[in-house]
Amino acid sequence: MLKAVFLVTVIFIVFGELLSIAKSISYEQLKLTVKAIPAYKLLITVLVGIVSILPMTGYDFILNSMLHTKHKKRYVFETSWLVNTVNNLAGFGGLISVGLRSEFYAKDNDPKEVMSALSKILLFLEAGLSLLSLASLILVVTGNTVAFLRQYWIWLVGGSLYFPAVYIFTKFKKSGLLGGLANKERLGLTLTSFLEWSGVVLAFMCVGWAMGVSVSIKEILPLFIAASVIGIVSMLPGALGSFDVIMILGLSSLGVPRATSVIWLILFRLAYYVIPLIIGGSFFFDNTWQSINTQYSGIPKNLALEFFHKVEVFLLYFSGIMIILLATIPQGFTKIPWLKMINIYHYHIISEFPNIILGFSLLVMGRGIAARVKRAYWPTIALLIVAILYTFFFDFSMVALFVLGIMLIMIVVSRTELYREQLVYSWQWMTADGFIIGVLVILYTIIGVYNHVGRHHPHRGTISFFLFPSERLWITGFIAILIVAIFMLLFFHYLEGSKHKIGVPLDEERVLKILNQYGGNIDSQLAFLGDKAFYFYNDGEEDTVFFQFVTYNNKCIVMGDPAGKQSDIQAAIQQFLDDADRWCYQPIFYETNESSIIALHEMGYDFIKMGEQALVDLDTFTTAGKKMKGTRSTINKITKEGYQFEVLQPPFDEDLMLTLQEISDYWLKGRKEKGFSMGFFSESYLQRAPIAVVKDPDGKIVSFANFMPTYTKTIGTIDLMRHGKDAPSGSMDFLFVNLFDYMKTRGIKYFDLGMAPLSNVGLSKRSFMQERIAHLVYEFGARFYSFQGIRDYKEKYSPEWISRYTLYPRKAWVIYVMIVILLVDNRTISKKSKLLGLNRKKDPQLDPGKDDVAKE
Structure with missing residues (x-):
């Protein structure tokens, strides 16, 4: 209880003395004095004040040596700084320092030993003052000071006798509470105290030098030492009152x-x-913070850094906007109350040009910091330092200096939040920045035109704060905007860095090794189209997982679920997200299953349902029944006409490929092919798997569909399904039903009919807003795309419907996510793209029943 009371008392004393100092300050007079002092002198004064504290840390290093503690030097230094700065202000003859030191060191040592060591140090705290008292007494006795100072000779005598008495006492006292002090420790404490008090005098003299006051050290020293002796004897906190009165009179x-x-x-x-x-308070906060942060597994630090980052971004944008508005509508900040209330900056006519440049520069730096780009750190630090100096010398404002200082500190403290290697300027950021900068530039331009017109007409009824002092001044500001525009382009180019893209081109051997060893999924075969980049996860020994994706703007659109070793999927996703984020990209996972939602939701991802995938259960499928009557009739008719179903095995000869090319060209009817989530006609792609064909009675191929290996033993599917001009009506049903039988005989359980886009999306009134909008597209978009027709056609095969989703980062704007997906999924494939890096090497995993087919 006594410890708690002591600490609370010290806190109240410190705050009380700080308030006392604050009340004694005439801020206007202080402001005028500070402005009159050259900046370099102020800086030197502050540095001297800080350096003069350093010798006092010697007490604690000696204390730790006496107690044989093993504290880190940083800990000793920081606690010592805190103890001594609090003791300087709180006073009480050094008793405060004893109490605080016992609080820091008693828990690790025997309290009696700690108190004995502290008592010895307490005796030597004023040893340096005693030595300087002797020097001052000599100056007074020899008449080297003004007559006024001679009245303090008795105090100087008392102060001079203190050190010899303490030295002799500790020299002959061999044991007990104050005894047993070694010569080395006695000498160290004496030197520490002497340097401490010499530093105090130097700090005081430095302030006078900065103010331009010419007073000799031989006159200041006796006065300062006598006032200090009286202040210590009075035991007043910080010697406030007695010390000040004597110093002012002297x-x-x-x-x-x-x-x-x-x-x-x-x-x-x-x-x-x-x-x-x-x-010292910052040291205390840092130590306390580290303890709390360690106790709670680093969560407080992460939350604080994230908070600092958001605040500094807000302040950068806010400051930039306010400074630009000051240069644009300066009168508005005097005539509009709410503008005047939120303004923290000043405005002068002469600062028009730099205000424009500074304001827009802060906005640009704000984008770099908001994007967490490493390269933005030093330019932002430099800009804030320039802004602080500019505010100090030209637009002095304590509030503005405080805000700019807070920004500077926050950016330094939260530097680890800037981890990205480059800036990829996303459409989302372009929209936000473009809106802010565009509005400010348009406002500035409109005001310029308004003022130009206003030169020839009276301003009756106009808004006076739109008036500029002169057209020349407006033109100067407009030139500043043009300069900033050039700077923005250069700075964004600098932030972009090397424009590194993640992923590597298709490496067939790496992909096939993963698929053959660990399996894949219904989208894995799309890898061999050659139109996507790849990211491989290595478990330390081998590649086990891969992602296939296309990069557009700052988004990596991942096609389907990752393929490979299931136990490594979670780690692979995490590594992929980390690497993408480091290079300023956002992975978007397109047409994934529900398991991906669980994995990615905890990583900050939201999702939207994109539709449903139709899986036909081959064990239960039948063409019998009323529902399949029409399909059954069509198949029987085609069969009676002599058409045949056949599965061809690769490699295929040139004549076959030409035939398939003709069928594909007829089916396309001049339309260009698409890629990414579906295959396109590429000989190298088709050579990788069997092809199912429909032949007419003469053996001519009229329709075909290429198998799409899923690298699983349960699901089979096809990719391209195309028919020529001679194909009979219903050839698609004929193909499907025969494919079902073919796959079933080879142990395949399900046949994947593909997606029904936007099917059963946004039906509930509680669905996500974006899904309800997607449902409107489904309902009213039939004139452009047969959403319902696709669903109805696949429904007749009585499939199981599996939901498929698109997952995107929670911070991403879903409108841009959907636009990028639309552009990527509907981009056309050039002839050159069809030939990219693929060959006719036969895939060893062509078909689950390849051996049986070969025998047949």
Whole structure:
């Protein structure tokens, strides 16, 4: 309880003294004084104030040596800084430092040993002050100071006697609470204290130098030391009151105006007390934060960094917009209350040109930071430093400096959030940035035109804040916009880096090895079209999983589910997402099954149902019954006319390929072929699997369908299904029914009839909004595409309907996801694409029943 009371008391004392310092400050006078001091002098003053704290850390290193602790040097340094800066402000003759040090070190050591060591250190805290008191006493006695200072000789005598008394006492005291101090420790404590108090005097003198006050060190030293002795004896927190009164009176006797003395003392307290205390507080927060973060498995750190990132992006965009608006409608910020309220920046006519450049530059940097691109870090840091210096010297605003400083700190702290190697400028980002920048540029242009017209007409009834001081000033700003436009292009080019794309071209051997060893799925054979890139997952010994995809803008559209070793799928997806994200790409998984939803939902993915896949159960399928009466009649008719079903095995000769080419060309009727989620007529692709054909009574092929190996033992399917001009009506049904029988005899359980797009999508009023919109497309899009017709045709075979989904990152705009899928899935295949890197090498996994067929 006493420890808790002590710590709470110290906190109240510190905050009380900070408030006391704040109340004593005349901000207007301080602002004028600071503006009059050159920036480099202010910087030197702050640095000296910080450096003067460093010697005090010697106490804690000596303490840890006395206690034989094994704390890390960083921990000792940080705790020491905190203890000493709090003690400087809180005072009480060093007793605060004893209490705080016992709190930090007592838990790891015997409390009695800790208290004994702290008591010895407490004795030497003022050793340096005593030595400087002796030096000051000599200056006073020898008459080298003003007469006013001689009245303090008695305090200097008392201070001078302190160190000899302590030294002699500890020298002969061999045991007990204050005894047993080694010569090395005594010398180290003395040196530490001397450097500490010398640093205090140096910090005070440095403030006077920065203010341009000319006072000799031999006059300041006795005054400062006497005031410090009196302040310590009074045991007041920070020696506030007694120290200040003596210093003001003494400085006045030295010819320093009282107002200047007050500002001098305030700046000294800011440089020596407040700023180091803030640094010490950051050390304390860091240590406490690390402890909490470790306790909760790093989650607090991740949440904090994510929060910092979002805040810094918001502030970059907000600052950029506000600065541009200031340059665009400066009068608006004085005439519109809510604009005036949210404004944190100032405006001057002379800053028109730099305001435009600075504002747009902040927006550009905001995009780089929002995109988490590594390359944006240093340019943003440099821009913020320039903005801070610009605000400090030309548009001084404490609030603006604070906001810019917070941005700078957040970006430095959350640097690990910038992990992407390049920027791929997505349509989503282009839309957001284009809207913001476009509105600002259009507004600026309209105001310029308005002002030009306004030169010839009175402004009665107009909005006065649209008025520019001069047309020349507007033109200057417009030139700045053009400069920024060039800068934006160059900067985005810089962020794009090497324009690296993930994935590699088709490597048949790698793909076939995975498929033959671990199996595939109904989309695996599409890999051999050669129109997609590939990502391979390696378990450390061999490739076990692959993805096939097409990259468009910043999106990698993955066709179907990944193929390969099922136990590695989860790890493969995670690695694929990580690599894609590192290079600023977003994987979109197109036409996947429900298991992919479970795997990807935890990784930040949403989904939309794209339709249903029809699987015919070959064990239960029959053409008997009323439902299949029409199909049964058609098949019987075609059979009676002498048409025959046959499965041909590769390799195929040139004459056969020419025949199939003619049938395909007739079926296409001049339309260009598509790829990605479906096959196209490519000789190399067709050579990889058997082809089912329908022959007329003369043995001429009139229809064909190529097998599509699924690399499973349960599902069979086909890809291209085309008929020529001589094909009988109903040849498609004839093909399907015969394929069902063929596959069933070879142990295949299901036949995949393919997708029914948008089937049973968005039927419930509780469905996702995007799915309900998709249902409207299904209902009213029949004039362009027979959604319902495809569903009805496949339904007559009584299939099982399996839902298929598209999964996309939760942060992605679904409208752009669907547009990219539409463009990729409907892009036409050129003649050159049909020949990409494929050969006639026979696939060893052509068909589950290939051996039986060969024998027949």
